Amino acid sequence: MVLTLSIVVCMNTRIMDKFQIENYIAQLSIDCVIFGYKDKQLKVLISKLSFGDNLWSLPGGYILNTESIDDAASRILKDRTGLDNIYLEQFKAFGGKDRIVDSEYRDLVRSGLRKFDSERFNDEVIDWVTGRFVCIGYYALVDLNKVEPKIGEFEEFLKWKCIEELPKLTHDHNEIVASAHQALRQNLDEKLIGFNLLPETFTMREVKELYEAVHDKEFSMNNFQKKILGLNVLDRLGKKFTGAQNRAPFLYKFKK
Amino acid sequence: MVLTLSIVVCMNTRIMDKFQIENYIAQLSIDCVIFGYKDKQLKVLISKLSFGDNLWSLPGGYILNTESIDDAASRILKDRTGLDNIYLEQFKAFGGKDRIVDSEYRDLVRSGLRKFDSERFNDEVIDWVTGRFVCIGYYALVDLNKVEPKIGEFEEFLKWKCIEELPKLTHDHNEIVASAHQALRQNLDEKLIGFNLLPETFTMREVKELYEAVHDKEFSMNNFQKKILGLNVLDRLGKKFTGAQNRAPFLYKFKK
């Protein structure tokens, strides 16, 4: 399943036109957990596949023999989101022996791909994409408002879903998301990566609410503010006048 | 290079006799950083290859299509150390595009393998083992005294080397060790894994010295003791009379 989606990705791009299995590492894929933040909720970008009913999956792809795995992840993300220089982190490799598509799904893939191009997607290719795969998980942090997701040939649509309300994803992708979430929580405090999820400028309250969404727990405003300001990584800009009948909050910007 | 060593491993075992590339995932390997502790020093088990002069490498291997990557790592470790139930943790995947053997080393491998068995190690196999590989790094913590390293056909010997005094290893293996060391440091405090490096019973001083070796920094005895005892994971046993003219230290055991 990891695989089928990757084919979709390829179809979006120049690479699609010359997709040849011999250019890629076999049995190894990359899956991306793309985190975004909106409406006080942590979101993940997932794609609805058109092969069958209710098939959801993480964006993923394969690794060219001529690129590093980090480059492959960047490329896959660029194809998906149109964005360069995305914050990206490898967090775990998944290699259960059962990471292989079952015969039912294999038939779906076969007919789906054949319908698209029976010449290119011959038996060899079908075998290639439906075999046993190990995947390397990356998570990405993006400003959700900057992303314009690219829809592929075998997808109905891409959707930002709240991490708490994800549907059943193909394969072990739910587990991969859970693992990415855990890695994000840990790194959010150690490295200062949360700001990648926010727009250029933001209020302290927005930072707090982001942290609350990621950790699923509340923080007190003043102590949180002291802690974040104490890190000395924010520049204070002007004030943000919202029209609300209260004191205007400061806007901040992440020091780079 | 990752690969050649794995062939060596295979030769040690039942698997050697039936080593067939089609049973393994291509272009994907596992490399193990096996940590041990002795003489107040953190050590790593590395192998001296007999292919060329001064070739050192990390123990590694391939992944059978019928096993998970975690199982593969356990199997590789068991082959190497004879031990079951080793503490093992996946820490990172390495996938630089330059992870491929150069032509000079390729010739060394070719002649070395051919000398051993020119029928089994035909061109196809040589191509397989010398191609571009992604590797998944695992680190293991063992009681150094329990390990009896198994020497393979293409190795001169295995050696415990102090992590500070490692020779140049093949490929990016030095970088892999550094990354494993960093992961160990982080996990040593978060999870309570350090005791895997010690014998069944130990004194508090030994624990302290282990932590000092891993972190390469000194701790004060009494504060360290208070901290560790505060974790409430140790059982205090009897005293250890060494014959030294000082108060006998307590022996401890990790609560399981």
Add this chain to the structure above:
DNA sequence: TCAAAAGTGTTGCTAGTACACCCATGT
């Protein structure tokens, strides 16, 4: 009795938390 090192107690610092209070803003 002494040297060496084990083990414990005391103090002070710092980081984080809880609470209280004042300030700007638009109605």
Add this chain to the structure above:
DNA sequence: ACATGGGTGTACTAGCAACACTTTTGA
């Protein structure tokens, strides 16, 4: 003036580090 929420100051607490001290052991 007042309701609303922004922002800051103060007191309390827990965990850690530095230091001093007592205890055990064998020569």
